[in-house]
Amino acid sequence: MRKSIFAVAMAACGLFATSAIAADxxxxxxxxxxxxxxxxxxxxxxxxxxxxxxxxxxxxxxxxxxxxxxxxxxxxxxxxxxxxxxxxxxxxxxxxxxxxxxxxxxxxxxxxxxxxxxxxxxPFILVVEAKSGIATLDDIKAKKVLRIGNTGPVTDPALLAVSLGNELGIEVRPVPFNGDGEVTTALLGGHIDLQFGNASEVMAQIEAGRLNPIAVTSPERLASLPDVPTFKELGSDIELxxxxxxxxxxxxxxxxxxxxxxxxxxxxxxxxxxxxxxxxxxxxxxxxxxxxxxxxxxxxxxxxxxxxxxxxx
Amino acid sequence: MEIFSDLFFGLSVATSSPMLLATLLGVLLGLAIGVLPAMGPPAALAILLPIVVSFEPTVAVAGLAGVYYGAMYGGAVTSILLGIPGESAAMMTTLDGYPMAKNGEAGRALGIATFASFVGGFISILLFTAIAAPFAEFALRFGPIEMTALMVMTLIFSTSLGGEDRAKGFAALGLGLWLGTVGLDIVSGSPRFNFGTFELLEGIEFTVIAIGMYGVGEILASVNETAPKVARARYTLRALLPRISDMYKTWKDLIVGSVIGFVVGVLPGAGATAATIFSYSFSKKISRHPENFGKGAPEGIASPESANNSASYAAMIPLFTLGIPGSGTTAIMLGGLLMLGLQPGPLLFEQNPDFIWPVIGTFYTGNLMLVVLTILLTPILASLVFIPAAYLFPIVLGIVVYGVFSVNYSFFDLGMAMGFGLLGYLFRKFSYPSVPVLLGLVLGPILEQNVRRSLIMSNGDIGIFASSTISVVFLLLSASLLLLPMFKWAKARLKKAGV
Structure with a gap:
């Protein structure tokens, strides 16, 4: 009996402590x-x-x-x-x-x-392999069928790929990999055509001239890539x-x-x-x-x- | 030659005292991690990462890399002495290492493993120094189509590991392939065989199954033996020491392992484990006494051990030359480099030679340290076999429980490890081979994912597998591997009929 009274008292103290949180x-x-x-x-x-x-x-x-x-x-x-x-x-x-x-x-x-x-x-950057001959969204549109790497079916790159396919009216084949690194490797090897890469992961490849950026998904241009347009600028609705x-x-x-x-x-x-x-x-x-x-x-x-x-x- | 002056510079920095200390700490931790079952290099790197970020980048990376390749040496110890693969890349070493240790030659087995690790590592570092950049470009040609063909070939090669009863071997392989499908499907995103739990969403950890089936299973099976084999009397001091003669006896397998380890280790998503499976099967194929494999053949230790060490360096090539991690462990190393403020990319060799060459230099010093450390430790470690089972098993069980729990701090994993222990016991009782389970578990997901990627790329057209030269070569090799024995058999039948 005494125990339960003690427990009630402790609980009351606990309640009191929460409401008095601001003090310290x-x-x-x-x-x-x-x-x-x-x-x-x-x-x-x-x-x-x-x-x-x-x-x-x-x-x-x-x-x-x-x-x-x-x-x-x-x-x-x-x-x-x-x-x-x-x-x-x-x-x-x-x-x-x-x-x-x-x-x-x-x-x-x-x-x-x-x-x-x-x-x-x-933000995500839409990148292509440097020697692929693709430089703009119009080049992508002209291709009709494109293989695009992602890191799983319910990830941002996969969502972006579907949006891109719908907007440009082209067939995109989403190829899932186990991580951004594997996607970039496949892109460099020419096994896929496009990647929506996380900026931190593909920037080194862009700087080295191995990958070319097409557009970025941020609302405004990136400070590090001032020449690369946003999707919005290109008349697209993609922003993520x-x-x-x-x-x-x-x-x-x-x-x-x-x-x-x-x-x-x-x-x-x-x-x-x-x-x-x-x-x-x-x-x-x-x-x-x-x-x-x-x-x-x-x-x-x-x-x-x-x-x-x-x-x- | 520029490469020699670069390497000389790297070695001179690598032999400075802070670098030597970092390398030593790294390889010591790696050894310990490798010895402890379950705790693999990724977990060790993850623990170390927050500590080393305050160090100078070169020193930090020297330590991190040391953990990675040090673990490859350590992994062999548990595989040989306890028959438990400390991590997936050490699983093939149990096949012959454990029987050899049980035969009273634990020191000999450890000696072969150490020497093979050194040779595999050394050949791989030399290749790394000489051809890292062009080799990385070559590896880029391996896309989903080529990986599919490579995995088909590896699986066909590995059918020779099924044991005597083929039906049981295939049943075990089937179980492994099924276990590999547990978790989120990478193509549709839907969960498979997770039975409504989110603990199974990311699949079952390799270590949980391996430790359960090998560690717990072996203990249960041994406890059940009413009259334990009294092999202990045969242990002598000589059994604790490595033998020099084994080293030149296994030269062919050392080269096979080193080369396969280097080539497969560099490929994205394939890794050290696939390299050891391939290399072991290859050594068995070219051996004049394939029947000795699995019963304590020196070649069966030398081949996978040289392969996993070779692969551990090769796996770092995409990271250092392209800035792309090829495996889970190197992905954590990439995270470490980013935290240190280095952005690895294709320009790392050009822009940061004062970072990259000292790190390569530490590969040389680290590999030397490891061979000396392990040789010195061999007699002590091998003495473990003198501990009676009554004391050893509880200790091993304790380590196993700790090891499994430490991976995810999960009681769920622990329960599963015990469940797989029971399965391992039943496998032994009914003489099913356990190896094919692990083979299926490792190779199955790689094969499945690459087949599905290829078919997505071609919109279901199976002809895509004939569109790449590399793929066609592998598939033809696989076909000949399957057909050759049939031709031999047919020829023998015809001859018989002719008589």
Missing amino acids: YPERDVTLIVQSSPGGGSDIIARTIARIVNEGKLSSTQMLVENKPGGGGAIAYNYVAQRKGDPYVMGTIATSFFVAPLMGQSPAKVEDFQPIAVIAGD MLYRGVVMPKDMPAEAVAFWEDVMKKVSESDIWKTQYVERNNSVPLYWDADEFARRVPEISKLYADYLTTIQK
Whole structure:
């Protein structure tokens, strides 16, 4: 009996502690959960963010990075989603954040998260092998049938390939590989014709003159490729980036959201972020606060949902 | 010759004390990782990565690369002493290494493996130094069509590994091929055989199956033996030492392994494991005593061990010459280079010679360190066979559990490893060969994916496999491999009938 009274008292204290979060939040180290293995795209971002937060003392406690790879991101997303109201856990996101629940592969839906901020967008560059004789979208249109590499059927490059085929009225044959590296290898060897490459992965090949860029999927031209047009400029509707941001579990105290939103703004404005991430990976600098991010989530989710219905027909 | 001055510069930097230290730490960690079952080079690199990013790039990459090729040496140790492949590239080494160790010649087996690793590594580094860039260009000609043909040839070659009972061999191969299909289908994106769990979405880890079937299975089978074989009395000091004579006895297999390892290792998505399967089968085909393979033949250790070491260097060629990772491990190395602020690409050799040549230099020093370290450790490691089973098995089981758990921190994996342990036990009980299961598991997905890629490219036209010279050559070779024995058999029948 005494035990249960004690438990009730403890629970009451717990409730009290959550509501009084603003006073000295954060009191403990915060863990940033990464859905990729070390060395992967999201991991590089997570470690850069943690470095800026810790070195710049943007939080009174440390930010720790923990990798939870597997299940196509589902393991990490579920881990975060299950910690409802826990203000000491947050996670990075990638395309899988939107796609995994749509595919029925992850019980954690996009609504199970509290969006915090998006701090960069990674564009895709449509590239061809340098000796292929293709230089413009019109050249592609003239080909009628093209083989285009992707990294799986429900990835951004695959979605972009379908959009391109529909817009130009050509037949695209999507050839799936196990990673961007394998796609680029096949493109260099002339086994496929096109690739929507992540800017950070194909830039070295472009600089070396092995691949030629046709157009970029970002809203504006890239600083590193000022001569390469955007799809929008060419009269196309294609515009897509891999949005880089962080989310927290649902039921988050407003103070915690405001705190991390502000920290992420400082991260996105820091020199380290600009030089070590944005410039190095040819990303597009941008900042969405929690409200804007929350507004965009259903839009982006719908984009993938529409795509999935077209390919599942 | 420019290449000599470049290499000399590389070696001089590689022998400076911080570089030597980084290489030593890398290869030591690699050795340890290789010895521990389940924990493969990708996992080790992933752990090391956040630590080394604060180092100078050349030093960091010297350490990372050391882990990678060091693991190839270490992998042989577990394969030989415990019969558990520490990682997929060491799986073929268990076939002859473990029987040899069981025959009381653990030191001899380790000696052959070490020497083969050294020779395979050394030949591969020489080739790397001399022809890395043009060879990378050659490897680009291997697209889905060519890979399909290569895998068909490797599978046909490997049918010789099925054991005595062909039906059981094919049944085991079929099981392996099926296990390889578990997970997300790369073409349609739909899950296959995941039974509604998301733990199975990315397929079953090779190590979980290998450790289960070999490690746990072997322990269960041995425990069940009422009268354990008392072979222990025959162990002598000589059994713990490597033998020099084995080294020139296996020269043919060393060359076969080194060359196959280099050629297959450089190909995208094929990797060291496929190279060892190919090389082992090839050595068995050219051997005058193929019946000794699988029972402790020195050639059966020399061939795959030289192949996996050779392949580990070759796998780094696409990364250093083109900036493209060819395997999971090199993909993590690429991540490391990016974190260090280096953008590997086709211009790395031209723009960063002061980075690339010292790293190549450390391949030479690292390989030398490994051969010395392993030879020194051989008698100590080989003494493991003196430990009675009553003490050894619980220890091994502990290592196995730790190893499997450490890959994904997943109890699910652990349960599966135990399940496959039971399967391994049943395989032994009913004398089914376990090797074809792993063959199917490794080769099946590569073959399936490349067949489907090729057919997507041609919109279903099967004629695409005849559109490439490389593919046609491989397919003709495969056909002759299948038809030759039939001709021989037919000829013998005719002769008999004539008499």
